[in-house]
Amino acid sequence: MSAQPVDLASPLLPVQPVTSRPVAAPQVLSQTPVVRVDTAIVLRQLAALRRALPGVQLHYAVKANPARPVLRALARAGCRWDVASRGEIEAVLRAGGAAADMSYGNTVKRAADIAYAHEVGVRRFTFDSPGELAKLTEHAPGSLAMVRITTSGQGAGWALGGKFGCPPDVAADLLVQAIRSGHRVGVAFHVGSQQSDPLAWTEPVAAAARLREVARAHGADLAVVDLGGGLPAAMREPTASLAVYGAGIRQAVARFLGPDVPELMAEPGRAMVAEAGVLETEVLLVSERAGLRWVYLDAGVFTGLVETVGEGIRYRVEAVRDGAPLAGRTQPAVLAGPTCDSLDVLYVEHPYQLPTSLQPGDRLLFHSTGAYTATYSTVGFNGFAPLREVFT
Known part of the structure; x- marks a missing residue:
């Protein structure tokens, strides 16, 4: 093993982002939540x-x-x-x-x-x-x-x-x-x-x-x-x-x-x-509560995103509509899951900037979700099916 000194004081190099595959056709997209692993x-x-x-x-x-x-x-x-x-x-x-x-x-x-x-x-x-x-x-x-x-x-x-x-x-x-x-x-x-x-x-x-x-x-x-x-x-x-x-x-x-x-x-x-996986979830509701915009999803703490508890793991999130990135003006949003449990809130202290045009039926793509998602999903809490996996 090399003992050559390394300059670790130099600026940290960014991890290369994952290039997600094109989003599948609408009839497949309707079957959310799903994590696709390459x-x-x-x-x-x-x-x-x-x-x-x-x-x-x-x-x-x-x-x-x-x-x-x-x-x-x-x-x-x-x-x-x-x-x-x-x-x-x-x-x-x-x-x-x-x-x-x-x-x-x-x-x-x-x-x-x-x-x-x-x-x-x-x-x-x-x-x-x-x-x-x-x-x-x-x-x-x-x-x-x-x-x-x-x-x-x-x-x-x-x-x-x-x-x-x-x-x-x-x-x-x-x-x-x-x-x-x-x-x-x-x-x-x-x-x-x-x-x-x-x-x-x-x-x-x-x-x-x-x-x-x-x-x-x-x-x-x-x-x-x-x-x-x-x-x-x-x-x-x-x-x-x-x-x-x-x-x-x-x-x-x-x-x-x-x-x-x-x-x-x-x-x-x-x-x-982790970087091999992209978790796709559907927007169920966009509403305002106590001056904050809330975006409710069909995936949450009990369907694959348990590592958002404490907000220690903060995924890269992308909004799409009909398979294309959703652009335009953004504003902060609290993200929450679909169950009736108050624990099922993903990000409050670290809200995400999401398009103001976001509406039910749009999708959010959570990147780097190939690890600790499907295996952390419940067997069916609140009647919601476990997170589905698709492999390529």
Whole structure:
């Protein structure tokens, strides 16, 4: 891995926007909401990630979009896998992926699922507590056990909170226990989803280097450092290019883990599939409430747009009528979904500038929605059907 210095103080390069495909004919448009996913763009993103992170094994975070067409395309391209459940393991195997290329990244697993994963050939597991390590030792003996450390999540659009990971001092004790229990060991972390800071990996890489010294003091070494996910997709606010993120990560690795760098892996999810998707939704109502213009849609929090909760993920939105962009004067609008739940409001603090001519029957296109949309859709809350997916 190159240790050449990179000027990260230079202006951040914009992520290239997705060029959406022409909107389909009106008779197809009526079947909203729908998210259209282009697997060619998924493969384009895989190639871009490989260029940005040379030498890093990419394990696709299956939870981002576990649809069979996506998994099959990535399997054919030789991608590896980050899985979170037995169901995801089985989905990858059905799509042609190999168990030996999987990393079981969920830190809370059924003992029976650990045993199943180990039986079919999974050999990498993540943990962050003594109880989880005990399950690994019993049901996946001799496996690679990666202790997950906490990160601040600062700069992330969708922070991961305190549910996962442990402080480095606790991780050090767990690392020693894992070594004594006969495991090969590693360190894992996640800087938060849709991370806006290309330098967010610096501190956790430094913490991994300190934990490496603990492992070496006990006669072992880190077999792998898992850089996690967090690489962004193109959203409303510009972000740096994947190349800039890769440069920041490589610089941290060279500084703290070089020159004898352990194996590196990463778990891109959103960066792999988000830009491949465009979610199309119909305008149901335009009205004024307390001096604000409200635009109600047939897609909302419960039909694929749950990541708008807290307004942390702000998609790029385009208005169209009869398949053509809707131009003209604009004004701010609050966006809301169709259900009778007051939680089903997408953007209030960050209203969108939409054409004043917008009317029921027009469509809004939400770009970069190939990740965490259909899988987050409810099975039918309030009688609304789950979000439909179409693949090309």
